[in-house]
Amino acid sequence: MEEVLEKARRLAREALGDGFDHGYPHVLRVRKWAWEIVREERLVVDSLVLDLAVYLHDIGRVIGEPHAYYSALFAKSFLESQGVGRDVIDKVVNAIEYHSYSYAKTKKVEPVAVEAMVLSDADKLDALGIVGFLRVFSYNWRKGSSLEEVVEHFYEKIFNLKNMMHFTYSRAKAGELTERARAALVYFIEELPEEDKSRVKAVLNKYSSREG
Structure with missing residues (x-):
């Protein structure tokens, strides 16, 4: 074979x-x-x-x-x-x-x-961490998504993948990689000009209220 x-x-x-x-x-x-x-x-x-x-x-x-x-x-x-x-x-x-x-x-x-x-x-682990962070932008910008839609993608899908794992190792690694992706998103937004920051503020507020 x-x-x-x-x-x-x-x-x-x-x-x-x-x-x-x-x-x-x-x-x-x-x-x-x-x-x-x-x-x-x-x-x-x-x-x-x-x-x-x-x-x-x-x-x-x-x-x-x-x-x-x-x-x-x-x-x-x-x-x-x-x-x-x-x-x-x-x-x-x-x-x-x-x-x-x-x-x-x-x-x-x-x-x-x-x-x-x-x-x-394994497929979901590759959507997390710094690799996952880069993949989100690569995929979404290629299909013409807005900045707001990209940020929403993290909160609607990426940050929830850790809850879909089957194995102990996967869950532990997913938790670690999710925090890396979350940190990368925070740094990314910090480096945006104020005009772009204001565009994603409503998205961030919506999900911060949910998580709170």
Whole structure:
């Protein structure tokens, strides 16, 4: 199965490119987090399932949204064409569908194996910390979001990811990385001109009142 794994890795690299937020560098960071979780939690996983799910989890972004649906669809077709066993395919597809919180919630997708939970946590960890901070700006500015919408994204999604983790290690690391991202946002806003600060003041007041 090493050949199939290498093909999946190559497909991800070619399809996703070098974009920082959701390109192949993101895939590599997710893989790093995934195997850290496995090691720290001493989990028993199917390495083929986990690595295939990691490499293919975002490949559907080149097709459209919901990317988890298209990624899973592509993964199923690709793995079937490579003669991969049904049990592996089903677990990879489930992990890909489950990694997206919004898609899993809408479609009521539940993890069928530990690899799905590992991928979910790993993908969310890469949305936190300084890397996550940079990804938010890279992604939102590319799609034309306003400064206010970018700041809201942190409070509506990023700062809540720590509550979605499955494993003790993930939760601890997410707490640490959330504080890094929060601090980075504070410093970023401090360095803005007064005109821009006033634009996000209402957003900050809204969420500070909620948290208070």
